[in-house]
Structure formats: C-alpha cells, structure tokens
Amino acid sequence: MIWNRKHLLDLQSLSAEEIIHLLDTAREFKAVGQRSIKKVPALRGKTVINLFVEPSTRTRISFELAALRLSADVINFSAEASSLKKGETLKDTARNLEALNADIIILRHGASGAPHFLARFLGAHVLNAGDGAHEHPTQGLLDVFTIREKKGRVDGLNVTILGDILYSRVARSNIWALTKLGARVTLCGPPTLVPKSFESFAPNVRVTWNIDEALRDADVINLLRIQHERQKASMFPSTGEYAALFGLNTARMAKVKPDALIMHPGPINRGVEIASSIADGPQSVILEQVTNGLAVRMAALYLVNGGASLQVAG
C-alpha cells in the first residue's frame, strides 16, 4: 500500500485500504507517544499552519501537538485575531500563508467544502480539521482506530451513533469510515435531528428514533453533543427533555451489552447526552479517544506530507 494523496479532505473519497493504512501507521505513532522521548524528526524543517476560522480548542491542540511531535514548526492562526475580521477573503488569507512557505495548512471552517476549495489552488497540503456539517475526517479516523484497538476489528460490529446527526460532521465522517470497514451503523436521536434520508449514505446505515432499539444490540455507542451553535431553529423543546428521551442514563445503560464501548468526541455535556457516572465508567473510552486522536493526526500529517511528491523513489 502506497499512500499517494496530497490532501486529507474527507473520508468519503478514501478507500477501505487507505483508511486501514492510516490506522496502521497511527498505531506506530501511538507507540512513539509512549516513549520517554515522544518526538521524531519525520517533518523536520516543515511549516504547519493551523488555520482555525471556526473556534476550536481540543482539535487545534491535538493537531499542534501532533505537528510538534513530528518536529515541524507550527503557527496557530485563529479568526478572532486576524485579517479575516478586517474583511480579507479565505482565499487571500490562505495565499498569504502559502507565501510564507507553509507546507501544510490545517483548516477548520464553518463552511462545508472550504478545505476542498483551498486544495484547488494551493500548492501546500491541506488537512480538513472540520468543515461545517460536512466532515471531520481525523475524528472519524480516531473513532475507528479506538474501536479497532478495543474490539480487534470493525467488520461486522453494530455501531450506534446517538444524538445530533443532522448538524454533525463527526457523524458523517464516522458513517463513511465505519461502513467502508464493514460495520453496521444505526443512527438515533430526535426525528428533527435524524432524517431518514441518512439511510441513503451507505447500504449498512439504518435510522431509528427508538432509543431502546438503537442501544440493544450495539457493540459501540458513539454519543454526539447537541450542536447548538449550528442549529438555525429550535430542533427540540428543551435540553431537559432531550436528556430524558435520548440521554444515556444509568437505566438505559443497564440494558446495554456489558462489553459495549461508550464513545464521545467531546466536549461532553454531563447530564444531557450522557450521565456523569457513565462518562467516567469502565465502558467509557472517551479519554483514550483523545490519546488516539494525537496518533491519528500524526499519521495523517506524516502520510499527507509524503503524498503526491514529485517522484517516488524506485
């Protein structure tokens, strides 16, 4: 398997083989993170720019640390303190960054397709760190990495994604990665946030609005936060009602498979989509997802940097 992609824009366009190659590479980077010297010189001399037009803390820190551990130089760029506030276009901002000889641009943007747009005219490598409600490829990858590590496989597993599906790029990236690797995906939440049309994403996707049915056979339960910031209208009456109808509480947890993994991309709203005791419980792998995210992002930076180079040695 030779990785020959210059950018990482989405998971929809990746093959199962490419996803597995990235996950295998990430496994070795996870081992690097467990050494006393956690840094390798793979991207020495490269400049990585975190272009975060939409606010983010955890993804930005994870990408920043990933680039630092590969020995790259990293610049963080946030919209609040930039010329974007003065009316500069995204295209001009990106071109200015490229004029500084940036090698890799990591983009977080509120508009779906923004990284694809940059990739069309930039010479630099582009990594999507979340674009609107479209995709969040490294989150999808770290989720399947965690499932594969804990369960030993992804193929044949029942994975339930519970919560705000409509506005969730995490859900979309998860659906692509999981179905490509052979999992069966169940989407569940309030009907206003879980449209039936999602079943047309892939053959192994089903939608149910019955939470008991969604949880019963699940090997993995991935809980999503309600994206208040993205919702244009009120999609359900109150957070209290959401917690009562679709929150993972101890009563529902009692009926879940005893070896089911509980996942959440964070930040978690304790008492809303997940009870505190479950988030901190033995089946929760929420903090391991954070650790794995670092390894996955190191792998993505490493592979993309070598992708579409001028010549392949040999």
Added chain:
Amino acid sequence: MLLDSAALQRTLARMAHEIAEANPDAGSLVLVGIQRGGVPVALRLATELAQVFGRTVPCGSIDVTFYRDDLNQRTAPAVHPTEIPGDIQGKTVVLVDDVFFTGRTVRAAMDALHEFGRPSRVQLAVVIDRGHRQLPIRPDVVGKEVATSLRQSVLVRCSSGGEEDGVFIRDSQTSSAAQLAS
C-alpha cells in the same frame, strides 16, 4: 543464489561466535534488528547466541522510517513496530541488518536508537556487505562480502529456518534504485 540454507546457517553461527568473542559479558548485550530485513536475522543470531552463552540474549526491533534522510523525496514509507527490550542505557547494542549497502539506514538507526537511551557501545552486524557505501560507517561483523553492481539486488531470506532460506542475488532495473534510496 549466493548462500543456500545450510551455508546461511553456518554464516549466522559464525557471526554469533564473533559477536560473543567481542562481547564476553552476555548480560550487557542487546540485539536490535532493523526493520524489516534485520529483524529475522537478529532473531536467528539471538538463538545462536543463547547456545553460545547458555542464556537468552534480549532481542528487539527498530524502525528507522522517521529518521531517514530522504523523506522529502518519496511517498511516506510504511512504518513498522519498534520494540526495544528493556533499558539500553550502558548496554552494548548490536544493530543487525540483512544487507549493508549505502550506510544510510544504519545512520538513521543510530539516530533512532539514541532516543531510547545512551548505550555504552553500538556495534553493527550484517549478513551481506554488498559495497557502495555512501557514509563513513563500517560493519563490525560481516557474514559475507559480495561485490555487486547497482543493477543488482540482494535478498536475504532467513525467517523460516528451513530449505527456502538463503541469500539470493539478481539483476533488476528497479529495485537497485529503490535500495539506493534506502
């Protein structure tokens, strides 16, 4: 074919004796095979050394991918596991590879190794020295020296321990360039 299965076995046994002679203190010896070709060689040498010393010798692996000097000139190479057995601080580490060619892999391996500690000595054992060094690095223990052309490629197969094992040399257009880069 350069060496058949039996000749390769004799070569490995002799290499093990040379390593043992140079390092009489078995307790401070650690073998580290360079991914991927050096790993099965290191395992075979560890088996031989266990017989010589009457005790097991720790044996691990090291992946040098991230330390290569040609990462900018090629697609990202696949990464393989690094497993350093225990603490190498103050130990004698014998780096093991199948074929010694340009010396660039060994340079990368020395950089990678030093992330894990400061061995008191580092030595290099290779089955085949095929020439064409590009760096001032020389193996301490050599199974066999062979003059090769850049058009040729050398393959050491020693993981099975059976009849399929051996050292093979063949003409090829593509693999020599690929190996030059490695």
